[in-house]
Amino acid sequence: MAEEKSYSEKTSAGDTSIGFDYQHYYFLYRILNLGTGQSVGFEIKDDVHTELKADFNILYQLKHTVQTNAAGTPIALTELDSDLWKTLYNWSQVISDKVDGREELAAQRLFVSKTEFHLVSNKSLSKTNTFLKLLVEFQESGNFEMLDMHLKDLSDKTENADIEKYISSVNCLEESVRKDFLHHVRLELEVDDIISRVKNSIREKIIGPEKIDAVFERLDSRIRSENFLTIKNGSALIISFEEFSKRYGKIFEDSRNKKLVAHRFQSILPDDIFSQRFIKRLIEIGALSIADSERAIDYTRQKIRLSTNLERWVQEGNVVGDEVEDFHNEVFNRWDNEFYGLFDKCTSMSEVIDSAFDLLRMLRRERFRLGDTELDTQLSNGELYYLSDIGRIGWHRDWADND
Structure with missing residues (x-):
C-alpha cells in the first residue's frame, strides 16, 4: 500500500518545480537539435514547439511524474491516465479553435496535415495500455476502425468525469480530422534523464568530453536567465537556429580552444x-x-x-x-x-x-x-x-x- 501523504506534502511546490525544470531542459534539448531555418518556441503554441522549414509544426506536451513503482522507476502511462487524455484533449481544442480560424473542417484538416503532436513523459509504457497498442497498429497498418471503436468504448468505461470529458472531446472531432490527428500523434516515453540528453547533444557539437559540463553550465545559465527576462517582458520566447548560433555560438567556440573555461556553480558558504x-x-x-x-x-x-x-x-x-x-x-x-x-x-x-x-x-x-x-x-x-x-x-x- 502506498504511504499516505500529509497535507503539506500534497501541496508541496516540489512537483510543480521539477515539472518546470523538465520543460526548460527539454526546450534546451530541442534548441540543440535545430537545423538551418528551424526554430523552437516555449509556451506559445504548446509547452514546447518546433517550426520546420516546410511550414510544418511539431507540438510537444511535457508530462513529468515524481511517482514511482515498486522498482523505484517512474510509473507507467496507463490507458486511462489523466496525463494522456488531458494532452489529447488540449490538442483537440487547438485543432478546432475558432479564434485561430479553425472552425471549418477544411482549416482543421489543413492544420492537422502540417502538425505532429508529441507527448513527452518520463513515464513508461504500460503493457496493458490497449489504446496505445491500437494507436501504433493504426499508424503502421492504416486500419482505423479498431482504434476508433476502442476510443468510443473508453468513454463509457471510465468513471472519472474529467477523463470522460477529455475522451469525448477527441471523439467530437469530425472522423476524417480525428483519423488524421491520431495518425500524427507520437509518444516519447521514458524520457527521464533529460539533462543527459542535453549533454549528449552538446557532445555531438564536437565538444570534448572534458568540456561538456562547462558548456552545459554556461548555456543553461544564460538561456534560463534570458528566458526569464523575455517572459517577464511579455515577449514571445522563440529561438531560431540562426539566432541560437549568433547568441550562444561563442560558448561552443570557447570550449574548443585551449583556454580554460570557468565553471559556474552555487557556492556552499561556511557557517561563520x-x-x-x-x-x-x-x-x-x-x-x-x-x-x-x-x-x-x-x-x-x-x-x-x-x-x-x-x-x-x-x-x-x-x-x-x-x-x-x-x-x-x-x-x-x-x-x-x-x-x-x-x-x-x-x-x-x-x-x-x-x-x-x-x-x-x-x-x-x-x-x-x-x-x-x-x-x-x-x-x-x-x-x-x-x-x-x-x-x-x-x-x-x-x-x-x-x-
Missing part, C-alpha cells in the same frame, strides 16, 4: 564567514568592515570559485597538478616582490595600514595567468584570498604573527 583567516587579514588593514557581511560573502565566493575551478580543471585533465603549483608560486612571488621592503620607511601604524591597503589594491588589479588562460578579475582576486586563507600571504606588516 568572519572566522576565515583571509577575512581577518582584510579586517586588520581596514579593507573590510566586520559589519559588511555582504562584501565578506562576495569575497568568500571568489575564493571558493577559484579553488573549486582549480580542482575541477585538474580532475578533467585540463591542467596538471604541477601547473597549479607553478601558478600558486608565481602569484606568491609577485606578492613577495611587492611586500619585501614595503614597510621599511613606515614610522607609524597608520602608515603601515595605508601601505598594506595599497599593496592589496595594487594586486587586486592584476590578472593572473594559468597556462594560456588569463583569469578574470574575480578568479584572480580569489587566488589572493585563497593564498591568504591558507596562510601563505598577508597584507599587514605583522600578518604572520597574528595567525
